[in-house]
Amino acid sequence: MAEFTLDLNDDQKQVRDWLHGFAADVIRPAASEWDEREETPWPVIQEAAKVGIYSLDFYAQQFFDPTGLGIPMAMEELFWGDAGIALSIVGTGLAAVGVLANGTEEQIGTWIPQMYGDANDVKVAAFCSSEPDAGSDVASMRTRAVYDQAKDEWVLNGIKTWATNGGIANVHVVVAVVDSELGSKGHASFIVPPDTPGLSQGQKFKKHGIRASHTAEVVLEDVRVPGHCLLGGKEKLDQRLARARERAQSGGERVKNAAMATFEASRPAVGAMAVGTARAAYEVALDYARTRTQFGRPIIDNQGVAFQLADMRTQIDAARLLVWRASWMATTGKPFESAEGSMSKLYASETAKKVTAQAIQILGGNGFTREYPVERMHRDAAIYTIFEGTSEIQRLVIARTLSGMPIR
Numbered sequence: 073m074a075e076f077t078l079d080l081n082d083d084q085k086q087v088r089d090w091l092h093g094f095a096a097d098v099i100r101p102a103a104s105e106w107d108e109r110e111e112t113p114w115p116v117i118q119e120a121a122k123v124g125i126y127s128l129d130f131y132a133q134q135f136f137d138p139t140g141l142g143i144p145m146a147m148e149e150l151f152w153g154d155a156g157i158a159l160s161i162v163g164t165g166l167a168a169v170g171v172l173a174n175g176t177e178e179q180i181g182t183w184i185p186q187m188y189g190d191a192n193d194v195k196v197a198a199f200c201s202s203e204p205d206a207g208s209d210v211a212s213m214r215t216r217a218v219y220d221q222a223k224d225e226w227v228l229n230g231i232k233t234w235a236t237n238g239g240i241a242n243v244h245v246v247v248a249v250v251d252s253e254l255g256s257k258g259h260a261s262f263i264v265p266p267d268t269p270g271l272s273q274g275q276k277f278k279k280h281g282i283r284a285s286h287t288a289e290v291v292l293e294d295v296r297v298p299g300h301c302l303l304g305g306k307e308k309l310d311q312r313l314a315r316a317r318e319r320a321q322s323g324g325e326r327v328k329n330a331a332m333a334t335f336e337a338s339r340p341a342v343g344a345m346a347v348g349t350a351r352a353a354y355e356v357a358l359d360y361a362r363t364r365t366q367f368g369r370p371i372i373d374n375q376g377v378a379f380q381l382a383d384m385r386t387q388i389d390a391a392r393l394l395v396w397r398a399s400w401m402a403t404t405g406k407p408f409e410s411a412e413g414s415m416s417k418l419y420a421s422e423t424a425k426k427v428t429a430q431a432i433q434i435l436g437g438n439g440f441t442r443e444y445p446v447e448r449m450h451r452d453a454a455i456y457t458i459f460e461g462t463s464e465i466q467r468l469v470i471a472r473t474l475s476g477m478p479i480r
């Protein structure tokens with residue numbers, strides 16, 4: 073087990089500097105254009121694929137870094153470049169992690185390469201869980217998966233919403249209800265292979281921020297997938313459902329559902345994205361405050377401005393420490409006894425919203441225009457308190473964990 077240290081090792085520093093270079097030279101200069109176009113930045117994803125950033129290998133290397141700091145460090149640098157483009161680059165990773173966490177070795181080997189494609193023909197993947205009536209309340213999911221034993225096929229019907237890369241993905245990972253009596257424990261995940269009839273894109277959302285990332289509804293109408301597309305396989309699913317039914321009948325101890333446990337562990341990664349956006353806005357504001365002159369002196373000479381920057385930097389560093397702690401705990405198998413994963417996401421995402429708003433204030437009128445990047449960063453930052461569990465849901469998780477009470 074890796075001892076915790078705040079010193080990045082030489083390999084980590086090299087990766088960080090390489091990512092920072094890509095973020096500064098390729099992502100940041102393209103940010104404004106793709107934000108305005110509100111389209112997936114395919115050429116930038118292709119560049120990332122060419123240098124090896126958009127690949128399973130790179131993602132897996134960071135994921136399995138024994139210190140736990142690989143993923144947060146990578147997310148911070150890429151999202152420092154631009155949140156919308158970075159989400160287009162890492163969005164496939166959400167679906168890939170779904171397969172890595174629940175799939176068999178054969179499923180991992182078959183589907184993950186198809187999610188990424190290759191540098192000459194890049195592909196993306198989508199993870200589809202949320203529905204119009206099942207956002208925070210995942211147990212209200214309605215999309216059904218019914219097994220057709222005669223054909224060894226699963227038939228999926230329902231509407232998914234808010235899916236990053238939904239409808240444009242080569243591979244969709246879809247979460248569906250297989251036993252409606254069991255709430256979220258009766259859910260299972262399915263691969264929908266490329267060009268499967270019945271899957272179509274619904275509405276594409278026009279968003280407030282992260283506009284370079286494609287977000288859409290995914291409609292599933294009698295989508296038939298082969299039995300081997302059930303992640304983990306039928307035998308494992310049947311065993312899991314049998315255990316859940318037994319527990320439900322005996323009124324036994326409430327066991328944390330696997331998806332929720334995965335979310336708890338993945339939340340620090342979203343916290344790290346928020347740290348990247350916050351740091352980017354803080355740096356622009358610091359630079360501006362040093363050079364903008366009013367009343368015959370740089371505006372940073374005023375405590376009213378300098379103290380704001382002091383608070384911004386302090387909160388960013390505090391957020392990063394919470395993120396790193398949670399990532400280290402998740403990687404080294406330490407249980408989140410105080411919901412440390414949720415704490416890191418809550419604090420970092422709220423910090424990003426606050427810091428980006430302060431950055432606009434420090435830039436004055438310029439901050440309010442699209443000539444400067446902080447207004448885009450502020451629009452982007454709003455997503456962090458919403459996806460992968462809203463701030464209210466993080467507080468609910470933390471409060472329930474601390475109190476042991478079913479707080480509502």
Ligand SMILES: Cc1cc2nc3c(=O)[nH]c(=O)nc-3n(C[C@H](O)[C@H](O)[C@H](O)COP(=O)(O)OP(=O)(O)OC[C@H]3O[C@@H](n4cnc5c(N)ncnc54)[C@H](O)[C@@H]3O)c2cc1C
Binds near residue numbers: 209
């Ligand atoms: C840009 C974007 C990308 C996304 N990408 C994906 C994706 O790739 N795949 C995917 O499956 N989903 C994705 N999502 C969905 C996202 O995870 C949900 O939007 C989120 O979980 C919130 O659900 P909701 O929007 O239905 O809000 P709701 O659950 O309706 O919540 C509305 C408000 O009520 C509050 N609230 C709800 N319940 C409680 C409670 N018990 N106590 C206190 N407050 C409460 C919430 O905090 C929120 O403020 C994405 C969303 C967006 C906007």
